[in-house]
Amino acid sequence: MSETDQLLSLPQLPRRVAAAREGARLTQAQLSHKLGFKDRQTLAAIESDQRRVSVPELMTIMKATGRDMDFFTDPFRIVGEGGFSYRASGTSEIEVEQFEEQAGKWLALWRYLGEKRGDAPGVLRPRLRCQKTSR
Numbered sequence: 001m002s003e004t005d006q007l008l009s010l011p012q013l014p015r016r017v018a019a020a021r022e023g024a025r026l027t028q029a030q031l032s033h034k035l036g037f038k039d040r041q042t043l044a045a046i047e048s049d050q051r052r053v054s055v056p057e058l059m060t061i062m063k064a065t066g067r068d069m070d071f072f073t074d075p076f077r078i079v080g081e082g083g084f085s086y087r088a089s090g091t092s093e094i095e096v097e098q099f100e101e102q103a104g105k106w107l108a109l110w111r112y113l114g115e116k117r118g119d120a121p122g123v124l125r126p127r128l129r130c131q132k133t134s135r
Contacts, residue, residue: 006054006055007052007053007054008052008053008054008055008058009052010072010073012072012073012075012077012079013052013053013058013072013073014046014047014048014049015047015079016071016072016079017043017046017047017053017061017072018047019079020061020065020067020071020072021043021047021061021065023065023067024064024065024066024067026064026065027040028040028043028044028047031043031061031064031065034060034064035057035060035061035064058072075108075112076105076108076109076112077101077104077105077108078104078105078107078108078111079104
């Protein structure tokens, strides 16, 4: 196996592949086709952590989803684990996305430092999503 064919073992990679695909509005079948897989089950196995991703496959996923390497590998990010719920009036969607990205980094760092101190990681609980029309 050549160096570029090595399989990546990153705990966050499966959920980040799924989050990148969903963010790019691609189905499993569409991304599987771009990766040259015979069927979508191979991608489903990657997203469920039953199969690892090779370096060339990750490069193809990056290109297909428009995400950079840090999106997939940075341990100080929260991607595909939960969502923010708040109301923001007079704020553009881009500003909200930028805030979510930054706040996710703060939360991931807080979680990492807590684990280093010996604290058990907190569980992200499901919440109802608030919309502009929510009361």
